[in-house]
Amino acid sequence: MGFKKDGLNLSCGTGTHTSMGEAPAFVVDDLPESFSNGFDMKLKANRTHTIVGNKEYVIGGIDDESTSTIGVRIFDNSIGEWVIPTVLGTKPKPFEGHSAKLLKEDRILVVKENSNLDDCAWFLEVDTQFVRDQKKNFETEVVAWSKGVIGDTEKPIVISGPSGVGKGTLISKLMKEFPAMFGFSVSHTTRAPREKETIGVHYHFTERSVMEEEIKAGKFLEFASVHGNLYGTSIEAVDVVADAGKRCILDIDVQGARSVRASSLEAIFIFICPPSFEELEERLRARGTETEEQIQKRLRNARAELEQRNSPGLFDHILVNDNLDTCYQSLKKLLGLNEGVDTTQKSTHKMTDLPIDHSASNIDQKILINCSMAEQEKETRNLFVLDLSSIKGGAPARTRGLKIYAADPSADCINGPNS
Ligand SMILES: Nc1ncnc2c1ncn2[C@@H]1O[C@H](COP(=O)(O)OP(=O)(O)OP(=O)(O)O)[C@@H](O)[C@H]1O
Ligand SMILES: Nc1nc2c(ncn2[C@@H]2O[C@H](COP(=O)(O)O)[C@@H](O)[C@H]2O)c(=O)[nH]1
Numbered sequence: 001m002g003f004k005k006d007g008l009n010l011s012c013g014t015g016t017h018t019s020m021g022e023a024p025a026f027v028v029d030d031l032p033e034s035f036s037n038g039f040d041m042k043l044k045a046n047r048t049h050t051i052v053g054n055k056e057y058v059i060g061g062i063d064d065e066s067t068s069t070i071g072v073r074i075f076d077n078s079i080g081e082w083v084i085p086t087v088l089g090t091k092p093k094p095f096e097g098h099s100a101k102l103l104k105e106d107r108i109l110v111v112k113e114n115s116n117l118d119d120c121a122w123f124l125e126v127d128t129q130f131v132r133d134q135k136k137n138f139e140t141e142v143v144a145w146s147k148g149v150i151g152d153t154e155k156p157i158v159i160s161g162p163s164g165v166g167k168g169t170l171i172s173k174l175m176k177e178f179p180a181m182f183g184f185s186v187s188h189t190t191r192a193p194r195e196k197e198t199i200g201v202h203y204h205f206t207e208r209s210v211m212e213e214e215i216k217a218g219k220f221l222e223f224a225s226v227h228g229n230l231y232g233t234s235i236e237a238v239d240v241v242a243d244a245g246k247r248c249i250l251d252i253d254v255q256g257a258r259s260v261r262a263s264s265l266e267a268i269f270i271f272i273c274p275p276s277f278e279e280l281e282e283r284l285r286a287r288g289t290e291t292e293e294q295i296q297k298r299l300r301n302a303r304a305e306l307e308q309r310n311s312p313g314l315f316d317h318i319l320v321n322d323n324l325d326t327c328y329q330s331l332k333k334l335l336g337l338n339e340g341v342d343t344t345q346k347s348t349h350k351m352t353d354l355p356i357d358h359s360a361s362n363i364d365q366k367i368l369i370n371c372s373m374a375e376q377e378k379e380t381r382n383l384f385v386l387d388l389s390s391i392k393g394g395a396p397a398r399t400r401g402l403k404i405y406a407a408d409p410s411a412d413c414i415n416g417p418n419s
Contacts, residue, residue: 048100050108052126054078057108057143059100059124070094072124072143086138088131088218089145089395090239092122100124101367103388106131109148111367111386118243120369121148121386121402125395130264134218144218144395146264149242150402156185156238156248156265157335160257161272161309162302163227164284166321167251170272173328174249178337180344183241185250188214191229194289204234221396222252222259227297231256235396238265242398254305254314261314265397270331271315273306275322365389368407383407 047060056075069091074083097113106127112120125131125144134142159167175182188204188211199205206214211230215223223232233250241248250260250267257269274280280302284295309318317334321327332338367386387403 046095046097048098048110050100050102052102052105052108055126057100057124057126059108059110060095060098068093074141074143076141083141085141085143086134086218087143087145088134089125090147090235091145092147107146107394109367109388111369117150117404118245119147121150121399122146123148123394123399128394130395138218146393146395146397146399147239147242148391148402149398149400150404152401153242154247156241156250156267157182158250158252158257158260158267158269159272160252160254160269160305160315161321162274162280162305163298164280164287164302165272165274166283166324166327167272169324170321170328170331171249171251174331174335178341178343181247182249183244183246185233185237185241185248187231187233187237187250187252188220188223189229189231191227191231204237218396221263221265222256224253224255224259226253226255227294227301233260238397254308258311258314263396264393266393266400268317268335269315270334271309271318272327273309273318273320275320277302277306279322369404 047058050057050059054077056077058073058075059070061071069087070093072085072087074085075081076083092110092112095110095112099111101109101111103109103123106125108124108126110122110124112122123146125146128144131142131144134144159171161167171184175184186200186202186204188206190206190208190211191203193199193203193205197203208230211223211232214220214234215230215232219234219236220232221235221238223230225231231253233252233256238248238250250256252260254271260267261269274283277299281295281299284290284298290298309315319327319330319334365388367388369384369386383406385403385405385407387405390401390403391399392401393399
């Protein structure tokens with residue numbers, strides 16, 4: 001879909017619009033000169049324009065299809081038309097103001113104003129591998145949002161293994177013992193709910209046609225046809241857990257594990273094995289949730305899944321679930337949950353909120369966030385550094401590993417706490 005630039009009302013009324021080809025405007029409040037080298041961000045704008053090759057990415061305003069998410073449109077100079085892209089990933093809510101900065105020619109870093117540190121950094125991917133792949137799928141212009149995660153949050157845990165081996169039982173024990181630390185990724189499935197299953201807790205039960213549409217729309221991190229039904233992990237299912245500051249646990253089949261392994265989500269992959277095939281069959285029958293025909297199908301698939309447990313580079317750990325308590329202790333050990341770990345402890349360290357007003361600038365891989373602070377705090381922490389040198393991942397999951405620390409504004413260079 002395209003239309004001429006002149007045909008679209010782009011006046012911002014904020015004095016922040018930059019015409020094509022012109023270097024983006026920039027405003028720095030009280031930054032020492034040495035901090036502002038190479039700064040090309042626009043500040044206090046509700047719309048930013050970032051030029052990537054022949055294209056101008058306009059971020060801001062309201063999405064055309066939804067009033068609750070931020071809009072993105074592209075002016076393609078090679079054809080002289082506006083293009084409304086397919087927007088994938090978890091879209092941020094509209095910002096009051098933001099800064100935008102192109103990184104590595106493939107993603108735009110967006111720093112939000114009036115946000116807390118957990119929500120200040122977002123990435124609009126414009127030419128990453130994921131976006132390039134999706135352009136082929138959709139045969140349209142595609143961009144993808146990915147939320148920046150501050151700090152080295154612990155990796156999600158993918159638990160796989162044949163049906164009936166005890167994955168759900170082990171995960172329930174972990175979540176019961178460490179409720180503040182772990183959160184379950186609630187999958188979508190087209191299978192019918194079991195008697196004791198709750199909608200939105202065990203699964204999001206859904207119609208096949210609806211799920212197929214959602215898959216096409218790019219809502220899933222992974223999906224697979226398992227024992228005759230569709231199952232999938234939505235990007236949102238994983239994000240909800242991360243937003244709660246918890247470590248995400250995914251209970252998915254081996255095909256799903258393979259897809260996650262190939263995605264940008266860095267995780268720990270654990271395969272749960274039965275002590276014997278006979279014992280697996282006994283557990284499945286004893287559970288009493290499947291018909292004989294379904295049990296036979298699950299057992300046939302179990303053989304194929306068991307064969308893949310040693311597939312090179314797929315699983316990091318294999319645990320045999322013979323005695324439940326022994327297996328659970330081994331699981332805790334490999335997750336570093338030794339005796340004495342505080343069971344109420346949260347997975348991620350929550351940081352202080354970013355003060356109301358802030359502006360941003362950059363030097364190399366470091367983004368400087370200059371904050372308006374209360375008088376009494378001014379002396380100490382009004383300049384934060386967002387270090388992008390260790391970013392990992394990206395859409396369709398999150399961009400992890402951002403470091404943020406308070407900087408000494410009197411220093412000539414911006415050093416990390418350990419440098
Ligand atoms: N170590 C064990 N010894 C004996 N029974 C077990 C053990 N672990 C789990 N079980 C039982 O085996 C049955 C299957 O367990 P569970 O439902 O957790 O399997 P699952 O791997 O999650 O299956 P699915 O993939 O079909 O969801 C349950 O009735 C559970 O109580
Ligand atoms: N690839 C995915 N597999 C999933 C997902 N959610 C669950 N599963 C796997 O399906 C089977 C059967 O589960 P059941 O609840 O019907 O017994 C089991 O192996 C699960 O691990 C998913 O989102 N993606």
